[in-house]
Structure formats: structure tokens, C-alpha cells
Amino acid sequence: MNDPRKLLAAALCAALAGPAAAAVPSAEAERPAAQPLAAVPLVRGDLQFMLAAAHAAAAEVQAAHVVLQRSVDPHVRAYAGELIEDHAAARQRLGEIAQRKGVALPDTPTQQQAYDVATLRGLAGEKLDQVFLQRLGVEAHREALARAHREAIPVDRDEELARFAQDRLPALQQHLRKAQALYHANVAMEKVRARTLxxxxxxxxxxxxxxxxxxxxxxxxxxxxxxxxxxxxxxxxxxxxxxxxxxxxxxxxxxxxxxxxxxxxxxxxxxxxxxxxxxxxxxxxxxxxxxxxxxxxxxxxxxxxxxxxxxxxxxxxxxxxxxxxxxxxxxxxxxxxxxxxxxxxxxxxxxxxxxxxxxxxxxxxxxxxxxxxxxxxxxxxxxxxxxxxxxxxx
Incomplete structure (x- = not known):
């Protein structure tokens, strides 16, 4: 008999990935998951948090790599490097937790996140930096903070996931503040350049x-x-x-x-x-x-x-x-x-x-x-x- 938690995780993964991903089951959803080490009941909110966090981490890392390759602003590039290091480490820790719970996590962004990353590849200069900072910096980290705050309250939630969410809050807040500062700076400097032109x-x-x-x-x-x-x-x-x-x-x-x-x-x-x-x-x-x-x-x-x-x-x-x-x-x-x-x-x-x-x-x-x-x-x-x-x- 199929494990109902695995079926629910696969269904949520497909839903978060968008219509295209839902039509074709991902390899991650079909991959045999490790048996949980302890019988810890997961509610739907726990699974949604894990899947959304995994998708977001993949999107942040992919987008940051694009910025490292194409941006000429050293401050934006430094910020992208920080995102790669932090989100990759967080994804690894989340994956270890998921393995203990018997849940297979995705390694790819959602359909919308993949579109955002693809958009970055077609941009350059200040426009590349602005889109990256606004969408993958400010907006994405606001969403990540909201998810982490909800999960960090261990009421009817898995305690291990609650601790993970609590630990993530300071880093996510730091990423958001830096993205906001760099975005405002980028927009202001663009105004200065516009006056010069x-x-x-x-x-x-x-x-x-x-x-x-x-x-x-x-x-x-x-x-x-x-x-x-x-x-x-x-x-x-x-x-x-x-x-x-x-x-x-x-x-x-x-x-x-x-x-x-x-x-x-x-x-x-x-x-x-x-x-x-x-x-x-x-x-x-x-x-x-x-x-x-x-x-x-x-x-x-x-x-x-x-x-x-x-x-x-x-x-x-x-x-x-x-x-x-x-x-x-x-x-x-x-x-x-x-x-x-x-x-x-x-x-x-x-x-x-x-x-x-x-x-x-x-x-x-x-x-x-x-x-x-x-x-x-x-x-x-x-x-x-x-x-x-x-x-x-x-």
C-alpha cells in the first residue's frame, strides 16, 4: 500500500510547480524515499512548507548564478554569492530532515520561479540587477519569511521543522534587508544616470x-x-x-x-x-x-x-x-x-x-x-x- 504522506507530498509538489509540472510527474516525486526514522505525523502545512522552501532555494541559487555571470555591479554580485552559500546549506539541511520524514523534495524551481530565472538570462546591466533584487531579493524573501514565521510556531506542526524555520528567520531577514538597500540604491543611481544622459x-x-x-x-x-x-x-x-x-x-x-x-x-x-x-x-x-x-x-x-x-x-x-x-x-x-x-x-x-x-x-x-x-x-x-x-x- 502506498504511503499516504508520500502521495500527498507528490501531489503538493506538482501543484506548486504549476500546470506543466503537474501534467508530467517529476522524477523527484517518483524517487523512492527513505523510510522515516521516527513515526512523526506531518500535517499538510508541514509538507507545504518543505516543498515551497525547496523550490525557493533552487530558484535563489539558479538566479544568483545568473547574476554572478552577467552582473557588473560588485555589490550585487557579492549579494548573489551570499545567497548561493546560504540557500544551498539550508536546502541540504532541509533535505536531511525530509529524508527522516520519508518525503522526497524537488531540486527545481516552480514554473513561475523558472520563468523569473529565464527572464534574468535575457537581461543585462542595471535592469538585470533591478529585476533580480526586486523579484528574487525583496519579494521572494518576503514570501520566505512569511512561510518561516508560520512554520516556526510548533502548534500542530512538526517540532524539527519548527526549529529549522526558527533558525532560518535571521538569515532570511538579513537577505531581505540587503536586497531592499541594494534595490533602492540601484534605482536612485539609475535616476542619476538618466539625468546625465x-x-x-x-x-x-x-x-x-x-x-x-x-x-x-x-x-x-x-x-x-x-x-x-x-x-x-x-x-x-x-x-x-x-x-x-x-x-x-x-x-x-x-x-x-x-x-x-x-x-x-x-x-x-x-x-x-x-x-x-x-x-x-x-x-x-x-x-x-x-x-x-x-x-x-x-x-x-x-x-x-x-x-x-x-x-x-x-x-x-x-x-x-x-x-x-x-x-x-x-x-x-x-x-x-x-x-x-x-x-x-x-x-x-x-x-x-x-x-x-x-x-x-x-x-x-x-x-x-x-x-x-x-x-x-x-x-x-x-x-x-x-x-x-x-x-x-x-
Whole structure:
């Protein structure tokens, strides 16, 4: 007589795999299963969890291998490598449990998951990363977390499977958070690239207009407004994606304005090739600004063609505590302001490979080979009446 648990497992496997898989029984469903070591009754929910988890693990590993082969973003590739290692190990442990229960698990994704993996193979660049992060990163891990939460409550469920689900929760939550951070970063950087690809003069002017909006927001923050009055310069990134848990993101652009004889002058455009954020910053996207509170902080931008803002610089990136800090005479070289966090610790961020954006500066001022030094020295006129400085000097 056939074991009813095996029949139920095979039926559920076929149902989860889709119509095509249901029409042709899989080899996994027909494979003779090992006899359970203990007569532990499995309810339908246990079997559904095991089969769905096995399908999902196969999908994650297959998709991650595609990303390792085709993505050019090192952060997305690193995330894919983590998924392969973690989901493969989890699938092996689940398979050992299933063998003890007398259940044969599938080694392939469901029909829909297989379609998602096939879609990735036809993509490249940012689009590949976005689809992978959204579907196999964010959405798939939300579904996996929901399944694990249901199974982790050992009420009318198998205790061994409940422990497995409980153990999986931290890793699944970590995968979800990283996927969300990388996805938001990818989308934000795509917006930056889109502005760059637009008509160059109009694109540069649009970035100035967005920077003006950031200044308005800063002036509405009492602490930031006070810092602006004392700052020697301000570097504004109108569209920036912050990453969680120390995840770095690539790309970005910003506008720097410096003060001379008490007045802010003309803007210069810069590009960034990497940003990293500490765990306390959370995951969000929006505008940020670096307030340059000392002449040496400004000098770092003006004198070097390429540099980094991190712990390697002899710049003070300390804790911001508002007016008490100023009254105590503790002046930081750089203070980070975020549209969602206000002014906060410089220690929570790092910026690598800051370089003058020659194309944007040329497009905005209409002069080839123009340098930030010429801009800050006032040797060139702003063709758009320098609305950013007007707002800062108001």
C-alpha cells in the first residue's frame, strides 16, 4: 500500500510547480524515499512548507548564478554569492530532515520561479540587477519569511521543522534587508544616470534646481540652518540612496558651493564612484548634504583631482550634538545632513573616489576644460544667475 504522506507530498509538489509540472510527474516525486526514522505525523502545512522552501532555494541559487555571470555591479554580485552559500546549506539541511520524514523534495524551481530565472538570462546591466533584487531579493524573501514565521510556531506542526524555520528567520531577514538597500540604491543611481544622459545643459541646470530644494529643506532644520551660516562650503547630493548594514552603493553626483569673503559663489559639479553607510543609518533614499565646516575640508575638494572622504583623511568626522557642540568649541570638519535624519554623525558614512565632473561643468558653463579651481575663484560667470548661491546667501 502506498504511503499516504508520500502521495500527498507528490501531489503538493506538482501543484506548486504549476500546470506543466503537474501534467508530467517529476522524477523527484517518483524517487523512492527513505523510510522515516521516527513515526512523526506531518500535517499538510508541514509538507507545504518543505516543498515551497525547496523550490525557493533552487530558484535563489539558479538566479544568483545568473547574476554572478552577467552582473557588473560588485555589490550585487557579492549579494548573489551570499545567497548561493546560504540557500544551498539550508536546502541540504532541509533535505536531511525530509529524508527522516520519508518525503522526497524537488531540486527545481516552480514554473513561475523558472520563468523569473529565464527572464534574468535575457537581461543585462542595471535592469538585470533591478529585476533580480526586486523579484528574487525583496519579494521572494518576503514570501520566505512569511512561510518561516508560520512554520516556526510548533502548534500542530512538526517540532524539527519548527526549529529549522526558527533558525532560518535571521538569515532570511538579513537577505531581505540587503536586497531592499541594494534595490533602492540601484534605482536612485539609475535616476542619476538618466539625468546625465539627458540634454547636458538642461540636465546640469536640473541638478542645480534640485540642490536648491535641498537647501530649502536644510534651512527648515534649525541645526542645519545654523551650520549653513558657519559653513565654508556645502556639497549637495539631491538624489542619493542610503544603504543598510554597511552595504555600499555605486555612483552618484553632487554640487559643491564654497564661501569666499562671507558669500557663497558659483557651483561646481562632482561625481562619486562609491558610498558606504554604517548600520545606524538604516535604509532609505533621499537627499543628503556634506557641510564643510573648516577651510581644510574645502581645500580637499579644491586641491585634489580624486580623493575619498573616510577615515583615511585627517578630517574630523565626529558626533554632531547641535549648538552645544559649537559652544564647547568642538568643530567638525565635515557634518553629514540627511533629509530623513537631520544632521548626524560623520562616522556613519564614507565617500570614495570624489572627482570633478568635467562633462557637467563644461555643459553648465559652456566652456571646455573648465576646472573647479577656476569656478571657485570666480573666473567664470554663472550663465543662470547662480540661483543656488542666491538661496544660500539669503
Amino acid at each position: 539627458a540634454a547636458a545643459p538642461d540636465g546640469a541646470a536640473a541638478e542645480i534646481r534640485e540642490a536648491v530644494q535641498v537647501v530649502h529643506a536644510m534651512q527648515g532644520d534649525p541645526d542645519a540652518a545654523d551650520l549653513l551660516k558657519r559653513a565654508y562650503g556645502v556639497f549637495i547630493l539631491p538624489d542619493y540612496a542610503r544603504a543598510a548594514l554597511g552595504v555600499g552603493v555605486q555612483g552618484g553626483s553632487g554640487v559643491l558651493v564654497t564661501r569666499s569673503e562671507g558669500r557663497f559663489g558659483n557651483p561646481a559639479f562632482y561625481r562619486l564612484s562609491g558610498i558606504s553607510v554604517g548600520p545606524q543609518a538604516g535604509a532609505a533614499s533621499g537627499e543628503i548634504a556634506l557641510l564643510l565646516m573648516t577651510p581644510r575640508a574645502v581645500q580637499q575638494f579644491v586641491s585634489d583631482s580624486r580623493f575619498s572622504i573616510n577615515f583615511d583623511l585627517a578630517l574630523t568626522l565626529g558626533e554632531f550634538t547641535g549648538r552645544e557642540q559649537a559652544s564647547a568649541g568642538k568643530i567638525q570638519d565635515i557634518v553629514l545632513w540627511s533629509g530623513t535624519q537631520g544632521a548626524y554623525a560623520g562616522l556613519s558614512f564614507g565617500v570614495t573616489n570624489v572627482v570633478a565632473d568635467e562633462a557637467a561643468n563644461e555643459a553648465y558653463y559652456g566652456r571646455p576644460d573648465i576646472t573647479p579651481l577656476e569656478i571657485f575663484a570666480g573666473r567664470v560667470a554663472d550663465p543662470r544667475n547662480n540661483i543656488l548661491a542666491m538661496v544660500l546667501n539669503a
